[in-house]
Amino acid sequence: MEAELRKLLARKISELWTEISGESAPGIPHLVGEISGGNEIRVDVDVVLFEDYHLERFIDDGTLFFILPADEKSPRALFISLWRFLQGKGTPKLLLPGARLEGPLRNTLEKLGFDVLWMTGDSVVDVWATKGHVRYEMRFQRAGDNEFTLVERKRVQ
Incomplete structure (x- = not known):
């Protein structure tokens, strides 16, 4: 089940990489998504541009929702950052005033x-x-x- 989820997330990031790495749109790209389980894993991920960094992870009614800045330099680095974040093993260091x-x-x-x-x-x-x-x-x-x-x-x- 974990291997299937990793494969689905990697595929989604790969499909969205052109949009994530595009220079034309103003704003900071973020992965916004939800993961639900059951008999079949369902992964829905989109790219949304925000003015500033947002970071969110919560579970509601068995579905994991997340928002993660997508400012890594490669799809692989972004996948690793997302996977660690979803597992609760770390959050990206966001450089905010006071840091x-x-x-x-x-x-x-x-x-x-x-x-x-x-x-x-x-x-x-x-x-x-x-x-x-x-x-x-x-x-x-x-x-x-x-x-x-x-x-x-x-x-x-």
């Missing part, structure tokens, strides 16, 4: 999937970066030698 990052800032942002375009400052660091097809302006406050707190994040169109 604290450790390590060299550029490297840490790159590990989170951001492409850093420009960075300047010392006690206050301004960053321009992209993730998927979304551009961001971010401002970090230095909290220690290699510690930073996100103060502000704005999407840029």
Whole structure:
């Protein structure tokens, strides 16, 4: 049953990848779906664009509903992120104001999937970066030698 579910989810992501990775539409693509069991597993997944990140997982009347940002760089990475999220083994790290990052800032942002375009400052660091097809302006406050707190994040169109 688990193998069948994994196969169905992988197939859905593959079918939706062109829509997920498309640059033309403004917004952040999210996988929005539901999974129901019984005699036969039913998986329904669509791509919806939101202004900001949304993350949701809940069960109602035996059906698992979910919303997950789809800003991974490959279908395989997105499948792994979705599978871990559905199993409750982790949630994608969403970079929201108040988030604290450790390590060299550029490297840490790159590990989170951001492409850093420009960075300047010392006690206050301004960053321009992209993730998927979304551009961001971010401002970090230095909290220690290699510690930073996100103060502000704005999407840029």
